[in-house]
Amino acid sequence: MIYPKIISRIKDSSSIAILSHVAPDGDNIGSSLGLYNALERTGKNVRYILDDEVPRLYRFLKNADKVERPGTWEAFDSVVVLDCGEPKLLGKCSQYLENNFIINIDHHISNTAYGNLNMVDANAAAVGEMVYQIIKIMGIPMDQDISECLYTSIVTDTGQFQYANTTSVTHQIAGDLINNGVSAPRMFEQIYQNNSKEKVLLMKLALETLEFYHEDKVACIAMDREKLDAAGAKPEDSDGLVNLARDIESVEAAVFLKELEPGKVKVGFRSKRFVDVCRVAKQFGGGGHIRAAGCTVAGSVDEVKAMVIEAVIKEFQQGVDTI
Amino acid sequence: MIYPKIISRIKDSSSIAILSHVAPDGDNIGSSLGLYNALERTGKNVRYILDDEVPRLYRFLKNADKVERPGTWEAFDSVVVLDCGEPKLLGKCSQYLENNFIINIDHHISNTAYGNLNMVDANAAAVGEMVYQIIKIMGIPMDQDISECLYTSIVTDTGQFQYANTTSVTHQIAGDLINNGVSAPRMFEQIYQNNSKEKVLLMKLALETLEFYHEDKVACIAMDREKLDAAGAKPEDSDGLVNLARDIESVEAAVFLKELEPGKVKVGFRSKRFVDVCRVAKQFGGGGHIRAAGCTVAGSVDEVKAMVIEAVIKEFQQGVDTI
Numbered sequence: 001m002i003y004p005k006i007i008s009r010i011k012d013s014s015s016i017a018i019l020s021h022v023a024p025d026g027d028n029i030g031s032s033l034g035l036y037n038a039l040e041r042t043g044k045n046v047r048y049i050l051d052d053e054v055p056r057l058y059r060f061l062k063n064a065d066k067v068e069r070p071g072t073w074e075a076f077d078s079v080v081v082l083d084c085g086e087p088k089l090l091g092k093c094s095q096y097l098e099n100n101f102i103i104n105i106d107h108h109i110s111n112t113a114y115g116n117l118n119m120v121d122a123n124a125a126a127v128g129e130m131v132y133q134i135i136k137i138m139g140i141p142m143d144q145d146i147s148e149c150l151y152t153s154i155v156t157d158t159g160q161f162q163y164a165n166t167t168s169v170t171h172q173i174a175g176d177l178i179n180n181g182v183s184a185p186r187m188f189e190q191i192y193q194n195n196s197k198e199k200v201l202l203m204k205l206a207l208e209t210l211e212f213y214h215e216d217k218v219a220c221i222a223m224d225r226e227k228l229d230a231a232g233a234k235p236e237d238s239d240g241l242v243n244l245a246r247d248i249e250s251v252e253a254a255v256f257l258k259e260l261e262p263g264k265v266k267v268g269f270r271s272k273r274f275v276d277v278c279r280v281a282k283q284f285g286g287g288g289h290i291r292a293a294g295c296t297v298a299g300s301v302d303e304v305k306a307m308v309i310e311a312v313i314k315e316f317q318q319g320v321d322t323i
Numbered sequence: 324m325i326y327p328k329i330i331s332r333i334k335d336s337s338s339i340a341i342l343s344h345v346a347p348d349g350d351n352i353g354s355s356l357g358l359y360n361a362l363e364r365t366g367k368n369v370r371y372i373l374d375d376e377v378p379r380l381y382r383f384l385k386n387a388d389k390v391e392r393p394g395t396w397e398a399f400d401s402v403v404v405l406d407c408g409e410p411k412l413l414g415k416c417s418q419y420l421e422n423n424f425i426i427n428i429d430h431h432i433s434n435t436a437y438g439n440l441n442m443v444d445a446n447a448a449a450v451g452e453m454v455y456q457i458i459k460i461m462g463i464p465m466d467q468d469i470s471e472c473l474y475t476s477i478v479t480d481t482g483q484f485q486y487a488n489t490t491s492v493t494h495q496i497a498g499d500l501i502n503n504g505v506s507a508p509r510m511f512e513q514i515y516q517n518n519s520k521e522k523v524l525l526m527k528l529a530l531e532t533l534e535f536y537h538e539d540k541v542a543c544i545a546m547d548r549e550k551l552d553a554a555g556a557k558p559e560d561s562d563g564l565v566n567l568a569r570d571i572e573s574v575e576a577a578v579f580l581k582e583l584e585p586g587k588v589k590v591g592f593r594s595k596r597f598v599d600v601c602r603v604a605k606q607f608g609g610g611g612h613i614r615a616a617g618c619t620v621a622g623s624v625d626e627v628k629a630m631v632i633e634a635v636i637k638e639f640q641q642g643v644d645t646i
Contacts, residue, residue, distance in 0.1 A: 160483045161497070162511040171498030174484070175491030188485040189595055193570040197539070200530065200571055207527035216520070247516040248523055272512055 002119045006103055007138055009117060010039070013077035017096055018048045020082045021089040026156025026191065028083050029058040031127040034149035035080065037062055038131075038140045051091030055236070060190050061152060062145035076100050083127040086112045105130055125165035128153025132173050144181030151177045151187055160192075202231040206241045212250075214313045219245035222257040224301050246270040253277060253312050257301055265304040268294045269312070276318065280311045325442045329426055330461055332440060333362070336400030340419055341371045343405045344412040349479025349514065351406050352381040354450040357472035358403065360385055361458045364466075374414030378559070383513050384475060385468035399423050406450040409435045428453055448488035451476025455496050467504030474500045474510055483515075525554040529564045535573075537636045542568035545580040547624050569593040576600060576635050580624055588627040591617045592635070599641065603634045 010016065018036055020028040032048050039046040040063070049068045058064060070092040079100045085108040087094045097114070104115025107124040124130050128150040135142060135150075154174055158166045161174070178184060205227045211220045221241060231237070242256035253275045256268040267284070269277035271291050278293040284307075286295020297304045333339065341359055343351040355371050362369040363386070372391045381387060393415040402423045408431040410417045420437070427438025430453065432445040447453050451473040458465060477497055481489045484497070501507060528550045534543050544564060554560070565579035576598045579591040590607070592600035594614050601616040607630075609618020620627045 160485070162483070162507055162515075164506070164508050166501065166507045168498030168502045171494040171501070175494030175498075178489065178494070179491045183487070184485055184489045185487050192485075193595065194572045195570050196572055197535075200533065200567065203567075204527060204530035204533075207523065207530070210523065210527075212520075243516075244523065244526075247518050249517045249519055272516065273509075 015045045015076045017076045017079045019093045021084045022052045022091040027126045027153045030149045030153030031082050031131045033061050035131050037146045038135045051093045085110050125170045126153045126157035142180045147177040147180040147182045151182045198233040199237040202233040216250035217252045219251045220255040224259045242268045242270050266296050275315050338368045338399045340399045340402045342416045344407045345375045345414040350449045350476045353472045353476030354405050354454045356384050358454050360469045361463045374416045408433050448493045449476045449480035465503045470500040470503040470505045474505045521556040522560040525556040539573035540575045542574045543578040544568050547582045565591045565593050589619050598638045
């Protein structure tokens with residue numbers, strides 16, 4: 001059992017750095033700030049160093065403004081790395097792994113066990129679940145601030161309790177966080193009811209390009225530079241637009257194309273239960289999961305669209321119902 | 324404690340009718356079919372009679388095809404009425420309340436206690452939570468079919484664990500239902516990733532009408548007959564479109580107008596934390612809740628829009644932060 005060793009090491013450390021991956025998401029920010037807030041309560045000299053910005057959506061979390069950018073190397077009694085499968089995902093923060101004691105806490109099965117202590121639980125829906133257990137065992141009071149951080153981690157990494165990683169433990173923890181002061185409607189307002197005007201304009205333009213193939217089982221949205229620029233949208237504003245195509249009754253596989261620059265198109269794939277879109281993405285040098293994958297392909301939007309739609313339709317022959 | 328009396332009555336009844344309100348939703352169908360499936364397992368002569376169709380989204384639930392429409396009056400040992408605040412909401416099924424023993428199980432605080440036994444728990448997020456307890460106490464095995472029905476009830480009535488009615492008990496029950504065979508992704512696919520093509524077209528047309536007022540704090544979508552007819556959409560396809568306007572960062576109050584017929588406009592209101600939209604709806608003869616309300620107003624779409632937007636903006640003066 002690795003938890004007691006980790007907790008003992010944390011207890012014995014005065015100075016602790018918390019690190020996580022670049023391009024941070026809700027689990028990254030939520031689990032890291034949850035641990036930061038908990039350790040701060042115990043009087044530790046704790047710092048959260050991240051080689052990226054805290055996304056706008058998560059800045060409401062307690063002490064999100066304390067997140068530091070990496071400077072030069074420093075010594076810490078312990079470095080806790082959360083939600084990070086391998087050191088290079090830390091960006092410049094990977095320097096802090098040198099000559100420091102590393103506690104690696106993650107839920108990615110691909111984790112390379114680069115720590116001095118490694119706690120990798122692929123059954124955890126979110127690293128927030130693992131941090132929850134650490135805080136509980138350490139006996140630190142689970143106050144509203146900590147609870148909001150961990151709830152953010154869990155609600156985002158489970159897609160609102162929707163993905164297959166959602167277990168009874170996930171729900172049990174979410175329930176306890178509510179008992180400790182989390183307001184579910186407030187969290188949803190902050191995280192999900194917070195679209196920019198530009199994103200909504202982009203949504204309209206995306207729907208104008210919606211096309212169907214293969215007896216409406218495949219749906220495609222294609223955004224060229226002209227449309228992306230017209231909306232004045234930020235890169236992250238196109239996140240999730242592929243779901244507009246996926247969430248149609250007849251659709252099994254959805255394709256989202258986004259022109260990065262002339263001759264270079266980013267492609268996102270989603271499927272519901274039959275088509276292995278990771279196999280499709282791999283044909284174009286990409287990767288991902290069976291139900292969500294992506295790749296970047298050279299060519300015009302129309303050329304890339306024709307190629308990937310053909311590949312998706314071929315994949316229907318291989319499909320096996322998985323849920 | 325009313326549960327033992329209810330359970331004893333159910334156990335002593337051979338013939339049982341389950342009734343619920345017209346215009347059925349996920350809680351109605353899910354809690355009723357959950358109880359139906361459980362009682363059927365015990366060998367009771369149980370029937371689920373509904374003065375409406377089972378909505379397409381919920382027809383995947385076990386025995387959804389056994390739901391009957393009302394015929395002439397019949398005698399039952401017990402009639403169990405679920406999720407129904409008052410008898411008139413039963414439509415023609417209200418006839419079965421005459422000369423039958425009524426068990427009234429509901430979570431609406433406005434329930435008129437019309438039963439011989441009344442179990443009204445306004446703290447229950449969904450009637451499915453109450454049915455869960457009944458099935459548990461009766462010792463009926465919580466199999467996958469029953470669990471899917473109760474999960475449907477809970478996930479829909481909490482807006483995916485989002486509304487303020489979501490408690491730790493809600494999450495605890497949802498977790499147990501997962502342990503009993505519910506696949507969260509399959510449920511979400513059935514209920515939420517199942518839009519009609521027409522609904523998506525309607526979404527595009529709706530976004531084309533999006534307008535902002537009051538420093539972008541008010542957003543309005545207005546659908547006239549021409550647009551509604553152009554999409555070929557069913558009346559229920561416009562459900563939820565108001566959320567497109569609500570879910571924008573700057574927006575506190577969203578207004579959705581839908582022309583029912585020339586000179587008659589249905590208006591839906593949503594707000595996030597300050598504006599009491601029920602007060603606004605009441606000014607136009609409607610009603611609802613503080614964060615979700617509606618009314619039907621005489622006039623052209625443009626006339627009604629001008630009136631209701633003015634009323635919403637006035638309400639900003641009265642607002643008190645509630646979450």
